[in-house]
Amino acid sequence: MSAASSGSSTPQGRRARRAERQGRRDRDLILGVPARFMRPRLVLLAASAALAAFGLLMVYSSSSVKALTGMGDSLYYIKRQALFALVGFVAAALVVKVGYRTLSGALLKPLWILTLALLLLIWVPGLGSNALGASRWVELGPVTLQPSEFAKITVILTAAQLFEERFGTGRLDGREFVKLLGAGVGLPVLLILAQPDKGSSLVIVTSLLVMAYLAGASGRLVMGLLALGIVGFFGLSLVQSYSRARILTLLDPWKYADTTGFQLIRGFYAFGSGGLTGVGIGMSRQKYGYLPMAYNDFIFAVVGEECGLVGTLGVIAGFVAIAWAGLRIARHAPDMAGQLISLGCTSLLVIQMLLNVSGVIGVFPLSGKPIPFLSYGGSSIMSSAMLVGLMLSVSKESRLSLTEYDERRQGLRVVGKTEDDLAPVEHVGQATPRSRREQAVDGPQLRLVDRRAPRAATPREPGALPGRRRIDLGPSASDRLRRDDAGPRVRGGRNDGRRS
Template identity: 55%
Template sequence: MARASTYQGPVPSRPRSSTRRGSRGRGPGRPSVEKTILGVPERFMRPRLILIAVVVILTCFGFLMVYSASSVTSLTSEAMGNDPAYYLKRQLAFAAMGAGIAAFIASRDYHIWGKRLVGIIWALTIGLLLLIFLPIAGSDAYGATRWVAIGPLTLQPSEFAKITIILVAADQAERYYDEQAVGFQDFVKNLAVFVGVPLVLILLQPDKGSTLIIAATLIVMAYLAGMDRRWILIVLAVGVAAALVLSLKDDYSRARIVTMLDPWSDPTGSGYQLIQGFYAFGSGGLFGVGLGMSRQKYSYLPMAYNDFIFAVVGEELGLVGTLGVLAAFGVLAWAGFRIARYAPDMCGRLIAAGCTSLIVIQLLVNVCGVLGLIPLSGKPVPFVSYGGSTIMSCLMLVGVLVSVSAHSTLPETVHDRSRQSWQFADGQGEARGPATSGDPGISLAGTPTPRSSRPRGDAGPGLRMVDGGGRAHPQARPRGGGSRTGGRGSCEGERIDLGPSAAERLRGRGSGRGDGRRGRN
């Protein structure tokens, strides 16, 4: 008689035998690989792996271009020890720190960063942004106070504030649009405090480029959250008007606009850097002059390893190289938005979409500035340009994206809910716990139960399953005129006997034409 048990919930998978694993040549680490990669649905694992692969490729390509663009400058500088790899070594150190932080972020549930600790993260960010205004910590450079000097390290808090603003905005949007835990007035007040305050502090540095990138990212998140398009258009119009006013307010910003429109009006002054970038693109042509063979990096193009590294890519690798970089970021954008699409809640969707949008928008701001399509902003190319704060913050954004992907789950379907009612039964329905790994198997064949004897109540509905296979007592099936089994299932070795053949069951029972003994050999 087959053993029985009752089980509420999904059927646990039975591990393969060691003999079978050995026959296929699987190593001891294969089960963990299957659980980590092969056991994840394709819709989650594919964009995650593509995202990680593209980021690794872009970062390694950035190391190569930073070394190529900065080697001449650092080689001729005594302050840098005449070391051609000075900037490369620093970039490697910052990338290692950023990768470690990103791995830690990715290993934790994104709800920790976007829900539980978001208030603490916001307070720390405000503290860092306020720290740059203190004379003991602020470091002035290029007409702006954007850096904090902490010992040998120089960090830019606005780069890390971008991540905080994304987390805070996603949390507030979910509370208002999805959970409906706050009213409209409270929602606006929260945005003014948690999003507006860090934006104002960034703008006061001044850092108009970062403010523009964050504002554009917030508009994308608002659209995806379901905000009324009329409100989005109003906010967008107000933002453009405010940007124009701020750009025309001081001489430095007005000079950048004039330089964008006509760089040759001051070829040795404000337009010098942009003109040298044009020369770099023109020299590169279709396939470039060759990797490491740039001429503009010989002190002709200022900040060739940072703001204008895209121009060096165009000179050394040509149009093909620049299009390859843009294509890599296009793949990154696809992977990031796929992760956002399959996120389990609105908070995850907005966080993933915000992180992806910020990276792509910052790329476009740099590329368009180098090409003279918009005023120069001083924003580097993510993963490629030199900059400790930039590479660390970009890798942290990727860590948040991986966290969202790693903690995404398939939605429960009607079939999943149906499987919750499946039961195992011992004999006449005695309860047993979940099936263990030692059970020989599950069979849907067994002794039929009369309707009057079927269990009622909670155990009534659902599918009844009994263990089969080797646990049943083998009974030889009669052949060639043997006795009937009366419809009872029997087991012959590893095969389950379902009783008489279909032809015999159709003949029926009793006397006359329905006599089951007629027509037997």
């Protein structure tokens, strides 16, 4: 085996190859930005825009009949949804401009107070709006907002900041962390649960548990809290009559086909009619008054009917792309807060989609939560767009991670003959400040010191010299010298092709 091949199989050789591959990836640019940063951004933007555009199409298809018969304008719902989508993406651009550091830092307290005020306005007479047995909306002139959708953003920002100060920097001890978490996160969640809105509470709490685990919390603690939350969720559902009816309907929807199971069964009919490729856009039959909330909670059933299995898998693929982009953005985030914000936003979008889809296909009780970007609802699409904006703001601050050689280089310092005689040069390979360049110590008095933790001593063979591993080049130095008869051959020469 040659020396090159044997050297490439060593740990040093493998690290060198990884560093070389990483260097090539870092040199790949998309629009002047390293590809590993720009690619997740483009995927996130493309997936979000595609889902929003497809959502507008499906909202129009599923709501046109009701809009025409109820409002006299078949475009009533699509025009409102398009306006809300435009406002949402403008708000997302503003979030990117402001940056997640400012939102989770200087603006966090005002945002938290505003969120709490909106959640409390639900119970103010004349402002709060009650529908389907729940008080979840606030009427502000011609606009009706659902505060719980925007509260999700504030809760994610607050939790990310607290998790970083507890598990990252260590500025918070356990007791203070629990107090701040209960006030900053627990209070908004309790107000949402009191509306009652168990669906939003379930989505938020599950996302918080994902963030806590990835921040460094004990896995047993997280699993215990998850089990406790599931038990509490079903306990509250059994106590409340309408939630208990949803659980019973899930177990046997055909038994309640004329009451609570009517909507779920009509959704089954829609999926069954769609088959593989669907009956065609705009050709749904269930939207003609048979399927309640066809453009909102049950829009996924209309997608299954008009676009078939292919369309439903395409929607899920869009959220898989968002999840991939969110994880990649979190991987390259500059700090723990950025990582947790990206992961929290991703969890909110994906978990809410799964909650809606699992309810529509009959494997989980109906929650009343819309599909992000797809279902009709101004608050839903605006908050979803702002979550994407938060993820993009984290990606905007991404930076290249240090390689092993960068860390070793920064671990070196220039000192004098003694440890106390420190030269003003900070790091090897970094520019010396102009104001201190004239103070550099002369070369003969300098030496390099590795400031990293000392490595464990490795035994070496007897007689081996310290330093790098010696490579056997074969003969001795004298034998490797060119002999008189070892010169280059010349074709057609007279003396057997040898140089005289």
